[in-house]
Amino acid sequence: xxxxxxxxxxxxxxxxxxxEQQADAGKIGMWLFLVTEILLFGGLFVxxxxxxxxxxxxxxxxxxxxxxxxxxxxxxxxxxSSYTMVMAVHSARTDRRKRVIVYLLLxxxxxxxxxxxxxxxxxxxxxxxxxxGRFYSHKGDTVPGQFMFFSFYFMMTGLHGIHIxxxxxxxxxxxxxxARGDFSHSYYTPVxxxxxxxxxxxxxxxxxFPLLYxxx
Amino acid sequence: xTDNYLSSPRGFKSWLTTVDHKRIGVMYLASILxxxxxxxxxxxxxRIELLKPGHxxxxxxxxxxxxxxxxxxxxxxxxxxxxxxxxxxxxxxLMLGAKDVAFPRLNxxxxxIYVAGAxxxxxxxxxxxxxxxxxxxxxxxxxxxxxxxxxxFAAFVLGFSSIFTGINFIATVHKLRAPGMxxxxxxxxVWGMYATxxxxxxxxxxxxxxxxxxxxxxxxxxxxxNPQLGGDPILFQHFFWFYSHxxxxxxxxxxxxxxxxxxxxxxxxxxxxxxxxxxxxxAIAGVSFLVWGHHMFVSGQxxxxxxxxxxxxxxVAIPSGVKVFNWIxxxxxxxxxxxxxxxxxxxxxxxxxxxxxxxxxxxxxATDVHLHDTYFVVAHFHFVxxxxxxxAFLAGLHFWWPKMFGRMYSEKWARVSAALIFIGFNVTFLSxxxxxxxxxxxxxxxxxxxxxxxxxFSTVGSxxxxxxxxxxxxxxxxxLRKPMDAPANPWGAVGLEWQTSSPPPEHNFETVxxxxxxxxxxxxxxxxxxxxxx
Numbered sequence: 001x002x003x004x005x006x007x008x009x010x011x012x013x014x015x016x017x018x019x020e021q022q023a024d025a026g027k028i029g030m031w032l033f034l035v036t037e038i039l040l041f042g043g044l045f046v047x048x049x050x051x052x053x054x055x056x057x058x059x060x061x062x063x064x065x066x067x068x069x070x071x072x073x074x075x076x077x078x079x080x081s082s083y084t085m086v087m088a089v090h091s092a093r094t095d096r097r098k099r100v101i102v103y104l105l106l107x108x109x110x111x112x113x114x115x116x117x118x119x120x121x122x123x124x125x126x127x128x129x130x131x132x133g134r135f136y137s138h139k140g141d142t143v144p145g146q147f148m149f150f151s152f153y154f155m156m157t158g159l160h161g162i163h164i165x166x167x168x169x170x171x172x173x174x175x176x177x178x179a180r181g182d183f184s185h186s187y188y189t190p191v192x193x194x195x196x197x198x199x200x201x202x203x204x205x206x207x208x209f210p211l212l213y214x215x216x
Numbered sequence: 217x218t219d220n221y222l223s224s225p226r227g228f229k230s231w232l233t234t235v236d237h238k239r240i241g242v243m244y245l246a247s248i249l250x251x252x253x254x255x256x257x258x259x260x261x262x263r264i265e266l267l268k269p270g271h272x273x274x275x276x277x278x279x280x281x282x283x284x285x286x287x288x289x290x291x292x293x294x295x296x297x298x299x300x301x302x303x304x305x306x307x308x309x310l311m312l313g314a315k316d317v318a319f320p321r322l323n324x325x326x327x328x329i330y331v332a333g334a335x336x337x338x339x340x341x342x343x344x345x346x347x348x349x350x351x352x353x354x355x356x357x358x359x360x361x362x363x364x365x366x367x368x369f370a371a372f373v374l375g376f377s378s379i380f381t382g383i384n385f386i387a388t389v390h391k392l393r394a395p396g397m398x399x400x401x402x403x404x405x406v407w408g409m410y411a412t413x414x415x416x417x418x419x420x421x422x423x424x425x426x427x428x429x430x431x432x433x434x435x436x437x438x439x440x441x442n443p444q445l446g447g448d449p450i451l452f453q454h455f456f457w458f459y460s461h462x463x464x465x466x467x468x469x470x471x472x473x474x475x476x477x478x479x480x481x482x483x484x485x486x487x488x489x490x491x492x493x494x495x496x497x498x499a500i501a502g503v504s505f506l507v508w509g510h511h512m513f514v515s516g517q518x519x520x521x522x523x524x525x526x527x528x529x530x531x532v533a534i535p536s537g538v539k540v541f542n543w544i545x546x547x548x549x550x551x552x553x554x555x556x557x558x559x560x561x562x563x564x565x566x567x568x569x570x571x572x573x574x575x576x577x578x579x580x581x582a583t584d585v586h587l588h589d590t591y592f593v594v595a596h597f598h599f600v601x602x603x604x605x606x607x608a609f610l611a612g613l614h615f616w617w618p619k620m621f622g623r624m625y626s627e628k629w630a631r632v633s634a635a636l637i638f639i640g641f642n643v644t645f646l647s648x649x650x651x652x653x654x655x656x657x658x659x660x661x662x663x664x665x666x667x668x669x670x671x672x673f674s675t676v677g678s679x680x681x682x683x684x685x686x687x688x689x690x691x692x693x694x695x696l697r698k699p700m701d702a703p704a705n706p707w708g709a710v711g712l713e714w715q716t717s718s719p720p721p722e723h724n725f726e727t728v729x730x731x732x733x734x735x736x737x738x739x740x741x742x743x744x745x746x747x748x749x750x
Contacts, residue, residue, distance in 0.1 A: 014723070015315035015392070025318040025391040032383045036421040043425030043455060047440050055446055133436035133445075145446050151438035155429075 011187050023189045030193045034200045037163075041204055044159065048152045048211065055145050062149035063215045065130050065138075067121060071213040074117050075205065081110030082202045089195045092188035097181060100191065104175045107198065111168045118161055125150070153212055160208060163201045170194050220622065220719040235320035238720065240327050241306030242620065247330065248302050251293035258286035260682055263644075263675040269663050276661040280347035281362075283659060287350030288367065292374050293334055295605055296463065299470030300416075301326070301381050303612045304409050306620055308385060310713035310720065311403050313394025313729040318387035326380035333374035340366035349659060351460070354441035354452040358433040365434050368427040375420045375427075378466070382416030385409050394712065396731035403711050403735050404493050408473020411497035415462045415469070415504060423459035426452065453515055457508035465504040467601060469497055471568075471608030472539055475561050478611050479543050480736045481709040482558035483550025487736045489542040496535035503531050513584045522581055529579035536572055540565065555707070556630035560611035563638050567603025571596060574649065589659075592652025595645045603641060610637070610688075615709075617692070618702035622719040625695040629687055636684030643677025703744040710737055 016022040052059045088103035129137035132154045136147035174194050177183065183191055221238045231239055261282055265272050274282065309317055317323050340346060344362040357364050389410050393402065430452075432438045439445035441452045480487045487493065509517055509525030517525075543565060552558070574596040577583045587593065618624050647670045652658075656667050663671070705714040716725050 013320075015317075015320070021391055025387045028387040028390055029319055029322075029383050032386055032417050036379055036383075036417055039418060039421035040425050043422050043429070047429065047451065047455075050448065050451060051440060051446075054448070133432075133438040135436065148439045148446060151432070151436065151440065155432060155438065 011182070019186065023192075026189045026193055027196075030196050034196065037200055037204075041156075041159070044152070044156050045207070045211070048156065051148055051152065052215075055148060057143050058145035059149045060215055061141070061143040062130075062146035063212065065125070065128070066153070066213050067124070068213050070117055070121055071209050074114050075209050077110050077114050077117070078202045078205050081107045081114070082199055084110065085195045085198045089188070089191050092178070092183045092191045093185055095185050097178065097183070100178045100183060101175065104171055104178060104191075108168060108171050108175070111164055111171070115161065115164055118157065125153075156208055156212070160201070160204055163204070167194075167198050167201050170197065219721060220717065221722050222621070222719050224722055233324075235316070235324050236722065237305050237309050237317045237320065237323060238620075238724075240323050241302055241304075243327055244297060244305060244330070245302040245620075247327075247334070248294050248298050251289055251334065252298075255286050255289035255294055256682065256685065258282050258289065260678055262286060263678040265661070266663075266671050267675050268668060268671075269665060277347065279661045280659075281341075281345035284346045284349050285341055288337065288346070288371070290601075291350050291463075291467075292371050293330075293337065295467045295601060296374075296378055297330060297381070298609050299474065299605070299612065300385070300409060300412055300466075301330070301377070303474070303609070303616060304385065304405075304470060305381070307616055307713050308406060308409055309388060309392065310619075310716065310724055311406055311711055312388065312392055313397060313712045313725065313731065314388065314392035315723050315725075316392075317384045318391055319384050322380050323384055326377045326384070329373060329380070330377040333370050333377060336366060336370035336373060339363075340370055351456060352427070352430060353456075354430065354433070354449045355443065357430055358441060365431050368430050372424050372427045375424045378416050379420050382413035382420070385413040386417065389413075394729050394731055400491065400494070401731055401734055404476035404487065404490065404497075405473040407494040407497050408469050408476065411501040412466055412469045412473075414498075414501050415466050418505070419459045419462040419466070422455060423463070426455040426459065429455070450512070450516055453512050454508070457511045458505075461508040461511065462501075462504040464600070465500055467605050468568075469500060471564065471605040472497065474608045474612035474615070475543060475564055476539075477709075477711070478557045478561040478615055479546050480738060481615075481707050482555060482561070483547045483552050484708075484738050485546055485550040485736075486734075486738055487542070488545035488548075489538070490734070490736070492538050493542050496538045499535040500532065503528065503535070507532060510579055510584075513581060514588050526579055526581050530576065533572065533576060540569060540572075554631075555614075556625075556627060556634055557611045557615035557707070559631060559634040559638075560607050560614065563634070563641075564604060564607040564611065567599055567607060567641065571599030571603050574599065587652060589657055590652035591648040591656045591658055594658050595648035595652060598645045598648075603645070610634075615707070616713075617695070618706045619713060619718045619720070621696060622700035622702045623695045623698060624702050624706065626691045629691040633684045633687040633691070636680055636687065640677050640680030640682075640684055644674050644681055645677070647671075647673045647677070705744050708744070710735065 012019055012022060016025070084103045084106040088100050088107065091097075091099035091103060125131065129135075129139070130150050131137065131147075132151040133147060136150060138146070171194060174190050177190060221236055222242075231243070234240065261273070262279070265274055265279055265282075305317070305323065309315070340363040343366065346362050346364050346367045347360060348357040348364055352364065352368060357368075389402070389406060429438070429440055433441055437445065440447045441449050443449055476487060476493055507525060507529045509521055510529045513522050513526070554562075574592070578587055578593060578596060614625070614630060651667055651670045651674070654667070656663060656670075700719075702718040704717050706718070707714075712725075712729050712731070713720075715729060
């Protein structure tokens with residue numbers, strides 16, 4: 001029996017007949033989960049769109065407080081992390097085990113940079129009193145109602161940030177499994193699924209960035 | 217005695233850590249029955265309070281909390297998980313000839329999340345209570361005292377449990393069908409579960425974010441639902457019903473799924489219009505997402521939206537009607553026997569027909585203005601949910617009880633209890649249609665003297681109903697106390713779940729079954745007699 005066949009058998013759960021069946025089921029499950037994520041964020045996007053249409057001037061005015069440059073850098077950082085994630089999956093599929101570890105580490109680092117920049121942005125907002133709802137205390141506004149924009153800014157980027165944190169946790173988990181040598185061309189479903197999740201988190205940011213930072 | 221899933225492996229811990237879909241189904245069953253008892257006690261308390269106008273046994277504020285808890289418990293802790301997570305978990309993999317669901321650990325996680333959500337809900341009751349109604353309408357829910365935040369968080373957590381079950385079932389249906397079981401050889405129960413799972417996956421996250429927004433509104437005053445801050449309370453209703461209308465199909469589709477199993481078995485006939493029933497489940501799931509506005513005809517929604525939503529609502533009647541007519545056509549010239557599951561299935565047909573038709577009164581704009589927020593709505597809802605889903609749940613429970621626990625219950629007492637439940641139900645809720653059409657508003661603590669006779673009628677009905685359930689609890693409990701006597705196939709039913717022993721072994725089948733023909737082939741199968749114990 002070849003090494004590949006052994007690793008297939010090792011991770012095949014009892015209720016599946018073939019590794020392909022197990023991998024397909026996993027993918028269906030992950031795609032369905034991603035659909036629920038899109039609908040979860042969808043509620044916030046719809047709420048944002050309606051509130052923006054009710055208060056267009058306040059939203060336009062409020063978004064000037066955001067730093068487009070930092071937002072842009074973060075977009076680039078996340079796009080890069082998606083690339084390294086793709087490469088991690090590709091390396092797993094082609095049995096390059098060292099590279100899997102390197103690419104997963106790079107992805108983790110990108111995620112860390114993203115959160116670091118986000119922290120800088122948040123602390124800036126905290127300092128200026130640009131806070132959600134009743135905690136909004138920014139002085140010298142010419143247009144009223146800007147707190148609503150920051151309600152959404154914090155809810156949307158906050159929920160997204162929680163997803164980044166969750167993503168980092170599961171990337172760390174597959175990293176550990178990769179280091180243990182679990183993955184090969186015949187079994188790399190966990191890397192694949194974590195990759196799918198990570199791309200979705202990235203994609204949501206791709207929508208959040210223009211929505212929040214680039215209002216015209 | 218051979219080993220089965222109940223006896224092997226042994227020990228309490230083996231149950232808590234099990235990933236066996238059958239055991240998880242049984243644990244869910246015990247939990248939802250407990251929730252049903254709790255919600256039922258609240259229902260009886262509500263009815264006693266309404267025996268005569270004014271103060272009887274509780275204050276007005278307590279009354280508001282009690283009806284909220286009745287609704288929230290029955291919806292989130294009982295009906296939504298009842299058929300899919302308890303019965304569905306048990307029989308769906310068996311029906312497909314699979315060893316388990318696609319993600320057994322996710323299945324167990326779903327159960328523990330359910331328990332966590334239930335504990336949160338119960339602690340919300342103890343810590344202050346909730347008086348918003350189960351719908352949590354803003355702006356009241358964002359301004360009232362009590363533990364609305366905790367209760368909405370509980371419902372948020374319970375949503376995950378529902379989503380996980382949905383994901384599991386979809387993946388299971390796609391990937392774990394036995395050799396030879398094509399899509400159109402699947403039992404209709406599986407089609408119904410599949411349609412339900414689609415709604416669970418697509419609708420529940422929207423409720424999740426809506427409930428989070430309520431919590432945010434309460435903690436941060438974010439403003440989205442608060443008109444004083446420039447928000448829109450109607451937006452909450454849109455968000456809420458975008459989930460909660462499809463959610464009533466999460467509740468009724470599994471009921472319909474059970475009926476499609478029980479009726480052919482006790483009519484000894486192939487189901488009439490298999491494909492029509494299968495597609496109508498998917499059609500109901502699809503249309504369910506387009507009708508939420510019919511809850512808001514008098515909320516200040518635009519007239520154009522009202523007309524569109526009213527029209528779309530009537531569309532739901534088509535696939536529902538297709539199903540009912542197909543079931544009746546199945547019974548036509550069948551060899552009908554009236555065991556307990558069939559009694560409940562026939563109750564379902566009668567009561568669901570009334571519930572469905574009165575839904576059209578409410579979907580029509582002109583009549584809804586008169587009937588909105590009256591007891592007519594309460595009666596309609598209970599006819600669909602209790603007359604529909606709960607009757608179907610009881611049909612399924614009696615149908616699969618021998619399979620789940622390997623024991624037959626007392627058929628005589630089962631018939632008595634079915635009769636009491638049917639009579640009690642109608643006495644309780646038919647009177648509420650009349651009350652509502654005469655103008656009795658829902659959720660009121662006090663009422664005009666002229667409504668009292670009908671309220672008394674309804675309350676007495678609730679006692680008959682309660683008696684029926686007590687008898688059921690008695691004979692089901694008694695059946696568990698005796699030795700196993702159920703044969704593999706007591707009803708002479710077709711379907712893979714009847715080809716394995718009762719109760720099934722740990723991995724469901726001794727050998728993987730192969731499917732060679734269409735489902736519901738009732739020509740050659742005969743019931744087996746129960747084993748006689750000396």
